[in-house]
Amino acid sequence: MLASDSAPSTVLLALALALLLLTAGCVTLPSSGPAPSDLEREVTAAEPPDEITATVEVRRTVDGETTQYTDTVWLRADGASRIETGTGDADADTVIVNNGDQRWHYDAAHDWATRLETDPNATPYLEGLYTQQARYFDTYEISAVEETTVDGRDTYHVTFNPPANETVERSISVLIEDTEYVVPLATSERDPAKRSADRVEVWYDQETMFPIKHAIEGDGVTLERTYRNLSVDGGINDERFAFDPATDGNGTDVENVALPSIDSYERLDEATATVPFAVAEPPADAVPETVDRDSITRYEFPDENRTQVSIRYRTPNDETISVTTSDGPRRFATGGDAVTVGTATGTIAETDEGTELQWSCDNRYYSVFASHVVDDGTALRIGESLPTGC
Structure with a gap:
């Protein structure tokens, strides 16, 4: 499912600072801990515990x-989880x-x-978090x-060295199952989309290799997330993963969100034969030479009475x-800023992952997304090239 079509989620939690995405290698320096290569093997081989409970301080x-707040988390390796966000005094x-x-998802x-x-x-989140740790050693x-x-x-306190020109995007986010949790870095849509990262540090619990603390600093941004009162395999009651809107949600009305049906085509x-509209495809010269067509996917959203076809390209x-x-x-x-696409008026916005362009024409709705790395006007150039009749 595309991120822009996922279920709504309040931008609240900083469960992961998922931005360690570049070159690999290890440098052996004088330290009081194990050699980097030994630690890498230990982190890579680590398995998540069955359960974790903690209080997470985010600053x-x-x-x-x-800005600072506190999350209380109960996480199971089988995918069950409960996350409560608040000030701690209510x-x-x-x-x-x-x-x-x-x-x-209950918003009181x-x-x-x-x-x-x-x-x-x-x-499951715990499994994904451990997999992510192994990637850190591969990429920094x-x-x-x-x-x-x-x-x-x-x-084990590990300091990673970001390569030159490494950047912190407008926000740092992680996709946990169907929900995206985001730590905003910009104070408005007008702020710069990128900031350089000067320091990235992770503290790994020696018993479990769990990343008990995470910190990043650079270009006016400092982020810290610390798990306190960490309890491993403490026996979480199954009732912790139940939710009753009549009692837990104070009788609030519930909105049911249905996952789309998804079909892929060669x-x-x-794909066009399965929908009652023409699917816009950009001409070859409008797409960067560094990308190849990766997939053609049809999504049907039953709760929106809407169908879409997406053509995805990948570097x-x-x-x-x-x-x-x-x-x-x-x-x-x-949403975003107003922009002209042919004779139509749409919007263009910098999101956490890249640039997104949207507009409508003759009861058809179009969007173009381009990752930050490949976007240098690409989204608008592709949008203007589409044969939409506008």
């Missing part, structure tokens, strides 16, 4: 403005509960709740390793471009 400073402002079959401040059937093939150099403690637990004409480094034609407006559109 971020952007251009001198500091009931949780937000509760997200996933029992493996359904995800509930707005008296709002959604229920979504989850993807049975989704990777290590400048130092030392042994220290965090909240009374023995840890040829564009095969060797997994940067993407997608071109989408739909017979209805997206329920959770990105």
Whole structure:
């Protein structure tokens, strides 16, 4: 499912600072910890525990403005999870509960709740988090390793060395099953989309290799996330992963969100034959030479009475471009600044992942997405090239 068509989620949690995405290698430096190569093998071989409970302290400073909040998390290796966000001196402002079959998202401040059937093939958060740690060692150099403690637990403190020109995007986000949790870095849509990263550090719990603390600093941005009161395999009661809107949600109305049906096709004409509209395809000279067509996918959204076909292109480094034609407006559109596409007026916006262009013409709705790395006016150039009649 495309991120822009995913279920709504309040931008609240900083469960992961998922931005370590560049060159590999290890540098052996004097330290009080194991050699980087030994630690890499240990982290790569680590398996997540069955359960983790913790209080997560999140602190971020952007251009001198500091925000901090606390999450309480209960996580199971089988995919069940409960996340409560609040100030710590009152009931949780937000509760997200996933029992493996359904995800509930309750916003107490707005008296709002959604229920979504989850993807049975989704990777459990704990498993995904451990997989992500292995990727860190594949994609960054290590400048130092030392042994220290965090909240009374023995840890390996690893300092990663970001390569030159590494950037922190407008926000740092991680996709956990069907929900995206985001730490905003920019204070407005007018702020720069990229900031350089000068320091990235992770503290690994020696017992479990769990990333008990994470920190990043660069260009006016400082982010820290620390797991405190960490309990491993403490026996979480199954009731913790249940949610009843009549009691837990104070009787709030519930909005059910249905996952779309998804079908893939080898040829564009095969996908076009399944929908009552022409699917716009960009000419070859409008698409960068560095990308190849990767997939053609048809999505049907039963709760929106809408169907779309998306053509996705991909670079060797997994940067993407997608071109989408739909017979209805997206329920959770990105928005952005006004822009002219042919004779139509649309919007263009810088999102967490890249640039997104949207517009409509003759009851058809179009969007073009381009990852930051491949976007240098690409989204607008492709949009203007599409044979839409506008």
